[in-house]
Amino acid sequence: MSIDIKDIIKPENLVYQKSRLLTDRVMHYCPGCTHGVVNRLIAEVIEELGIQQDTIGVAPVGCSVLMYNYIEVDWHEAAHGRAPAVGTGIKRLLPNKYVFTYQGDGDLAAIGTAETIHACNRGENMVMIFINNGIYGMTGGQMAPTTLQGMKASTCPFGRDVERDGNPLRMTEIVATLPGTCYVTRHAAHTAAAVRKLKKALFKAFDNQKNNKGTSFVEVVSTCNSGWKMTPVQSNKWMEDNMFPFYPLGDIKDV
Amino acid sequence: MREIRLMKGNEAIAEAAIRCGVDGYFGYPITPQSEIMETLMLEKPWEKTGMVVLQAESEIASINMVYGGAGCGKKVMTTSSSPGVSLMQEGITYLAGAELPCVVVNVVRGGPGLGTIQPAQSDYFQAVKGGGHGDYKLIVLAPSSVQEMADFVELAFDLAFKYRNPAMILSDGMIGQMMEKVEMKPFTPRWTDEEIVQMHPWATTGKPSSRERNIITSVELDANAFERFNHKLQAKYKQIEENEVRSEMFECEDADYLLVAYGSSARICQKAVQLLRAKGIKAGLLRPITLFPFPTKEIQALLGHVKGILSVELSAGQMVEDVRLAVEGKVKVEHFGRLGGVVHSPEEVVEALQSKIIGG
Known part of the structure; x- marks a missing residue:
């Protein structure tokens, strides 16, 4: 007996559907990359909170530079490192809107360190999402401020040498010490359970804006198969074995 | 009744900004223009007109706060002096590339480098010929009196919004610091959020179901499309050259x-x-x-x-x-x-x- 696909595609059989806020544009991210999952979760959270017409996203420079192509909200594309300042300008002038920034490690923790720390210190009432994969993806795999000791990148081909390059920076722990932040948490998106936890964290971070609590900061420890030169499966394993011990998951601050 | 006051050029900039309905000022202290932010903070315009005034952590942050605010269709400005304006060049070229209106005031001091705090006009090239990277122009106004310091704030915003282009007031330490009598204009109310949505349909005011999402950006990876965009910018500058010489x-x-x-x-x-x-x-x-x-x-x-x-x-x-x-x-x-x-x-x-x- 043959099964007709039309008999299966029925409303009562629906178990999952793409967020209405995700566009039909094919994402440019590499297969296995964490960005696509996080982009989707953000779209879902905005949809579920019903805040589409009150949300303004600030896109970064790096792999997620074209993120504004994927989520159906108003977007502002910032210069490298400046998303927290751009977000500050938007939020101060439109205090009733929901503002979020989305940055990678080079953007948030190297060139934009001052903007990150001062936005968090002022307690800008917005969500800052921090994708940390320990490498510059878009420019082709150079060393990031969060590259682990000994980890290879194109500008440290023999591994990060802390004598020369300094130690990897735990930005999330730094911003947790600032009174302006209300919610600081670190997650991953490599398993179904991790994705569910991350979505909960993003939901809470966006919802905090309603209560004017200060800056919500969500780090997502991520992979970069292309930059790390591993398969997606190998990357996830490598992340668990190497990234998680230095960047432990969980809430650092929740007030 | 005419309202005539004796004030410094820098103070006139601040007072005029409040009166012409500016929504936001973001700045960082530097001599010889610190009186601008000091005056704004003393005047507490957030109580009078709702204007936001914020001291940023750097000129880089100031201009990027302006970038964010300008994207929302708001009247936003920053002020600085030469070394600070050098730091702002990154943000200024993004503003020009994203075709956003804003006003930047440079109360010029002597350079190069840290230079001096005395007046100079050595930032002409930076203001008029570019300053940041790429083929772009600023609309540049040069006041020669305290009265013009006041009047040009509104004029600069008018031109900036007319052409969706950053405008610069290129002053110097002498005009900024000297005191003269100024006739102040009456208060103009700030635009309401509804007015902004109507007047600036491109602004990131939050996407209703009735329109496509608005995206403020200066990136275009297709070289041919970016060449067409650059020609559009050049046509705009040509139009400014034809219409706005003073x-x-x-x-x-x-x-x-x-x-x-x-x-x-x-x-x-x-x-x-x-x-x-x-x-x-x-x-x-x-x-x-x-x-x-x-x-x-x-x-x-x-x-x-x-x-x-x-x-x-x-x-x-x-x-x-x-x-x-x-x-x-x-x-x-x-x-x-x-x-x-x-x-x-x-x-x-x-x-x-x-x-x-x-x-x-």
Whole structure:
């Protein structure tokens, strides 16, 4: 007996559907990359909170530079490192809107360190999402401020040498010490359970804006198969074995 | 009733910003313009008009806060002085590339480097020829009085929104610090959120179901599409050149010799023209008010009777290049100016015209 696909595609059989806020544009991210999952979760959270017409996203420079192509909200594309300042300008002038920034490690923790720390210190009432994969993806795999000791990148081909390059920076722990932040948490998106936890964290971070609590900061420890030169499966394993011990998951601050 | 006050140029900028309905000011202290933010903080405009005033952690952050606010269709501005404006160049080119209106005030001090806190006009190239990367132009206004410091805030916003382009007020430490009487304009209310949605349909005000999402960006990875965008920018600059030139003439009708000077140097040159006329030398002064667009045609129109031109700037000679481009070699053009924060006297200008142009 043959099964007709039309008999299966029925409303009562629906178990999952793409967020209405995700566009039909094919994402440019590499297969296995964490960005696509996080982009989707953000779209879902905005949809579920019903805040589409009150949300303004600030896109970064790096792999997620074209993120504004994927989520159906108003977007502002910032210069490298400046998303927290751009977000500050938007939020101060439109205090009733929901503002979020989305940055990678080079953007948030190297060139934009001052903007990150001062936005968090002022307690800008917005969500800052921090994708940390320990490498510059878009420019082709150079060393990031969060590259682990000994980890290879194109500008440290023999591994990060802390004598020369300094130690990897735990930005999330730094911003947790600032009174302006209300919610600081670190997650991953490599398993179904991790994705569910991350979505909960993003939901809470966006919802905090309603209560004017200060800056919500969500780090997502991520992979970069292309930059790390591993398969997606190998990357996830490598992340668990190497990234998680230095960047432990969980809430650092929740007030 | 007219409201006349005695105030510093920097204070006039602040007061005018509140009165013309500016939504946000983001800045970082630097001499000789710190009175602008100090005045704003003292005046507490957030209580009067709802205007936001915020001291940022750097000029880089200030201009990027302006970038964010400008994207929302708000009237936003920042002010600084030369070294700070150098730091802002990144944000300024993004604003130009994203075609956003905003006002940047540069109260120029002597450079290069940390330089000095005394007045100079050595940032002309930076303001008029680019400053940041890429093919872009700012609309540049050069006030030469405290009154113009006040008036040009509104004018700069009008032009910035008309062309969706950053506008710069290129002042200097002398105009910023000196006190003069100013006639203040009455308060104009800030635009409401509804007005902004109507007037600036491109702004990131939150996407309703009735329109496509708005995206403020300057990135375009398709070279051919980006070339088309660049041509569109150039067409806009051409339109600005055709429509927005502003200049002032002083004793130019019968002039044999012409001084070209802007800002504080134009004030000194006005006196120099009087001294020259007293000596029987028929001199005149052309004062560019807009530096971009430059009053090229206005200079050319005087070439029927003018025999030589001296460009007088507090710099090593920057605007003189635009004067020479306008004159196209038809008469002699030289530069005179003191450097590094030293201000020339009217007598020095008289002497320079005589030695470099008349006797030269």
